[in-house]
Amino acid sequence: MNQTSVTPLATYRNERPYPFCPGCGHGPILNHLNSALVSLGVDASEVVIVSDIGCSGLSDQYFATSAFHGLHGRSITYATGIKLARPDLKVVVIMGDGGTGIGGAHLLSAARRNVGITVIVMNNFNFGMTGGQHSVTTPTGALTSTTPGGNLERPLDICATVAANGAGYVFRGTNFDKDLAERIADGMRSECFALLDVWDLCTAYFVPRNKASRKTLSATLDQLGFESGVLRDEDVAEYAAAYRAACKPHAGKPTLAPRPLDVCCTSALDRRLRIVVAGSAGGKVRSASGFVARAAILSGLWSAQKDDYPITIMTGHSVAELVLDSEEIHYTAVSRPDALLILSDDGLGKARKFLARMGADDHVFVLPEFADVETAARICVIDPARAQTRLTKAGVALYALTYAVAQLGILPVGAFEASASHGNPAYREENLRTVREAYAAALA
Amino acid sequence: MRELTDGATAIVRGAVDAGCTFFAGYPITPASQILMAMMREMPKVGGVAIQAEDEIASIGMCIGATMSGARALTATSGPGVSLYSENIGMAIMGEVPLVIVDVQRMGPGTGAATTVAQGDVQFVRWGSGGGYPIIALCPSSVLECYSLTRRAFDLAERFRCPVFLLTDKELSQTACTVDVSAYAAPPVRARTPAPAGLDPYSYDPLDGVSPLAQYGAGHVVRFTGSTHDERAFITKDPATVERLNQHLVAKIENHSSEIQLVTADLQEGAQTLLISYGVTAGAMREAVTRMRGAESKVSALTLQSLWPVPEQAILTALEGVTRVVVAELNPGQVVREVERIARGVDVIGLQRIDGEMISPTDFEEVAR
Numbered sequence: 001m002n003q004t005s006v007t008p009l010a011t012y013r014n015e016r017p018y019p020f021c022p023g024c025g026h027g028p029i030l031n032h033l034n035s036a037l038v039s040l041g042v043d044a045s046e047v048v049i050v051s052d053i054g055c056s057g058l059s060d061q062y063f064a065t066s067a068f069h070g071l072h073g074r075s076i077t078y079a080t081g082i083k084l085a086r087p088d089l090k091v092v093v094i095m096g097d098g099g100t101g102i103g104g105a106h107l108l109s110a111a112r113r114n115v116g117i118t119v120i121v122m123n124n125f126n127f128g129m130t131g132g133q134h135s136v137t138t139p140t141g142a143l144t145s146t147t148p149g150g151n152l153e154r155p156l157d158i159c160a161t162v163a164a165n166g167a168g169y170v171f172r173g174t175n176f177d178k179d180l181a182e183r184i185a186d187g188m189r190s191e192c193f194a195l196l197d198v199w200d201l202c203t204a205y206f207v208p209r210n211k212a213s214r215k216t217l218s219a220t221l222d223q224l225g226f227e228s229g230v231l232r233d234e235d236v237a238e239y240a241a242a243y244r245a246a247c248k249p250h251a252g253k254p255t256l257a258p259r260p261l262d263v264c265c266t267s268a269l270d271r272r273l274r275i276v277v278a279g280s281a282g283g284k285v286r287s288a289s290g291f292v293a294r295a296a297i298l299s300g301l302w303s304a305q306k307d308d309y310p311i312t313i314m315t316g317h318s319v320a321e322l323v324l325d326s327e328e329i330h331y332t333a334v335s336r337p338d339a340l341l342i343l344s345d346d347g348l349g350k351a352r353k354f355l356a357r358m359g360a361d362d363h364v365f366v367l368p369e370f371a372d373v374e375t376a377a378r379i380c381v382i383d384p385a386r387a388q389t390r391l392t393k394a395g396v397a398l399y400a401l402t403y404a405v406a407q408l409g410i411l412p413v414g415a416f417e418a419s420a421s422h423g424n425p426a427y428r429e430e431n432l433r434t435v436r437e438a439y440a441a442a443l444a
Numbered sequence: 445m446r447e448l449t450d451g452a453t454a455i456v457r458g459a460v461d462a463g464c465t466f467f468a469g470y471p472i473t474p475a476s477q478i479l480m481a482m483m484r485e486m487p488k489v490g491g492v493a494i495q496a497e498d499e500i501a502s503i504g505m506c507i508g509a510t511m512s513g514a515r516a517l518t519a520t521s522g523p524g525v526s527l528y529s530e531n532i533g534m535a536i537m538g539e540v541p542l543v544i545v546d547v548q549r550m551g552p553g554t555g556a557a558t559t560v561a562q563g564d565v566q567f568v569r570w571g572s573g574g575g576y577p578i579i580a581l582c583p584s585s586v587l588e589c590y591s592l593t594r595r596a597f598d599l600a601e602r603f604r605c606p607v608f609l610l611t612d613k614e615l616s617q618t619a620c621t622v623d624v625s626a627y628a629a630p631p632v633r634a635r636t637p638a639p640a641g642l643d644p645y646s647y648d649p650l651d652g653v654s655p656l657a658q659y660g661a662g663h664v665v666r667f668t669g670s671t672h673d674e675r676a677f678i679t680k681d682p683a684t685v686e687r688l689n690q691h692l693v694a695k696i697e698n699h700s701s702e703i704q705l706v707t708a709d710l711q712e713g714a715q716t717l718l719i720s721y722g723v724t725a726g727a728m729r730e731a732v733t734r735m736r737g738a739e740s741k742v743s744a745l746t747l748q749s750l751w752p753v754p755e756q757a758i759l760t761a762l763e764g765v766t767r768v769v770v771a772e773l774n775p776g777q778v779v780r781e782v783e784r785i786a787r788g789v790d791v792i793g794l795q796r797i798d799g800e801m802i803s804p805t806d807f808e809e810v811a812r
Contacts, residue, residue: 044664070507078504080504085513258449297621303448304618305448305619330729333801
């Protein structure tokens with residue numbers, strides 16, 4: 001929604017007084033933010049101040065703008081969601097150095113995406129609300145309640161990190177900077193991900209322990225070799241806008257809908273038939289089984305296909321449990337198959353538990369190399385090498401499964417042919433040839 | 445006419461048809477199909493889908509987007525729900541409508557990513573600090589994956605709260621034959637626009653729900669995940685705090701009959717009641733058919749809503765039976781609720797935690 005009329009305010013602060021400790025830099029930073037909002041003249045309802053947790057997390061309550069007060073370190077995620085859903089809103093995140101640390105992955109991701117939010121880090125080098133513990137920005141050697149012998153960690157250079165990772169606008173300064181309001185306004189004017197690392201003094205904990213002062217802030221900057229001022233101001237493609245542009249060609253396209261199959265054949269199957277196809281990942285076990293599951297539906301049956309495979313791809317087993325029935329199927333697992341197809345050593349490994357349960361009325365279909373498998377079931381050897389057309393590796397599963405189903409006499413060849421036309425068009429002709437040959441060979 | 449499809453597809457269709465306009469998720473087996481499908485679907489309806497940097501960001505973005513007027517969905521599995529946990533509490537506190545799909549896999553820990561389980565039932569109810577109620581629905585078929593996803597969106601809006609859709613690896617990924625004319629499409633209410641000047645949170649009446657004010661609608665909107673007053677300012681005033689917290693309980697617990705969703709298949713004279721939910725209820729349906737075919741009387745209750753516990757429906761189904769079998773793929777979670785409710789009835793837990801599904805035969809053996 002684009003505002004046709006903007007109602008700028010003389011102040012974006014509400015009547016509530018700040019709660020911060022005497023001398024704390026947070027109040028001055030918020031005053032600068034207020035000045036920035038005044039200079040931008042934006043509608044208060046169109047500005048969302050997203051606050052983090054800690055002393056900085058109190059910030060949103062002193063503004064007459066829209067506000068979101070969330071969890072520790074996650075403010076950038078809420079801001080991202082707010083911005084992606086409503087790119088026209090001005091979204092300002094206020095977080096501390098604590099939230100920067102725990103939410104580091106969000107900071108990095110927001111910079112990489114260059115999502116158009118403005119992040120103000122109230123960086124006072126320690127956790128003020130919880131007792132002055134050290135944070136990711138505590139200078140090396142600094143004393144805090146959790147670094148009584150001096151901080152051993154290196155402080156995070158927030159600005160260099162986000163600048164190196166795509167942020168469009170990056171600024172470092174202190175709450176004493178006279179131009180801070182202008183820089184915040186610049187950040188908000190930028191369509192890009194803008195980050196302002198604003199150093200300030202925690203008079204409750206960091207100042208007394210480290211004799212910190214306005215002067216030591218700049219000394220620390222020098223010691224660390226951190227740059228300050230506007231460190232980056234470039235026009236980088238903003239994520240929400242880029243996403244919308246990328247989506248445009250897809251707008252209005254039909255969404256997922258049921259894909260009904262027209263019954264074109266009949267089947268004499270009047271009971272439940274369970275077929276297990278045991279092969280290797282990459283051997284098209286699942287697609288061949290899906291082919292038969294569709295052929296069953298095209299024959300007026302109900303079918304279900306439950307797959308089992310390792311989380312890796314193209315290695316290890318791939319086992320499909322196919323259930324065909326004239327009645328609706330509510331339970332899809334197979335304990336004892338009526339027919340088992342063994343296509344590979346991986347498959348044989350997984351098939352042993354089924355083989356042990358199968359009896360004389362059951363059928364085991366195997367490729368020639370597994371002809372000597374031990375089972376009480378009847379063994380039928382399928383030799384894909386005898387197919388008239390040389391099969392691709394991917395074609396073996398479909399050939400063997402079609403052969404097996406044809407031998408069992410449950411689905412007509414027409415169902416296989418119809419199923420081919422519902423599969424991937426690129427393989428339609430090849431699949432048609434494969435099933436026809438397999439069917440003919442089975443009945444020969 | 446029939447189609448071959450799976451629960452994940454039905455969930456995505458249900459979400460799109462329910463008016464979902466925002467999805468954020470992080471890849472995890474066995475929920476990634478939903479992420480990938482939503483990435484394809486959202487651009488078609490002018491929505492937004494994003495693969496977030498982690499699960500915490502996924503649910504965080506969904507919450508933020510909802511406050512900007514979106515209707516949001518996220519999907520994960522048990523390990524991801526662990527990372528959602530703190531934000532689930534915040535969505536409860538901030539009264540954010542949100543649908544969370546948990547495609548359950550076997551735990552604990554990393555467990556087995558491609559193995560079915562139903563181990564997150566108590567987890568989703570109690571998995572965030574404070575212990576405040578959520579709503580959880582649990583489809584037991586592909587058809588219900590569609591209809592209950594729609595229902596979840598409706599309930600999220602109705603009660604301004606996170607609603608879980610608890611499914612599992614098998615129901616989500618096993619391709620089944622579905623009669624396409626049987627898809628039920630329960631209505632999904634539109635979001636009521638909040639009038640200007642209305643406080644974002646109202647606790648009067650305690651079990652009432654005030655309209656969700658969203659950003660960018662022309663008036664200032666405040667949101668907070670902290671203990672707050674009706675204007676969303678942080679407070680510790682005991683009377684205000686108590687009203688808020690009582691409200692968060694009452695708005696759900698006082699409406700359990702409205703949320704309750706079960707399928708009762710009760711047989712006159714049956715001494716045994718079978719109770720199940722999710723993928724296990726499918727096996728229960730087949731077991732009931734077999735047992736009745738063998739002249740054995742049996743009743744069955746499928747729970748499609750798990751939280752709040754559909755106590756009234758369970759009590760009704762328990763009338764006249766001497767024993768109840770509660771079947772689930774976990775060490776015993778819903779059985780605890782049934783034990784709490786059932787009086788003078790023998791409660792038997794039927795559980796499998798070996799990665800295999802409970803079979804119709806398992807039901808028959810325990811009910812014999």
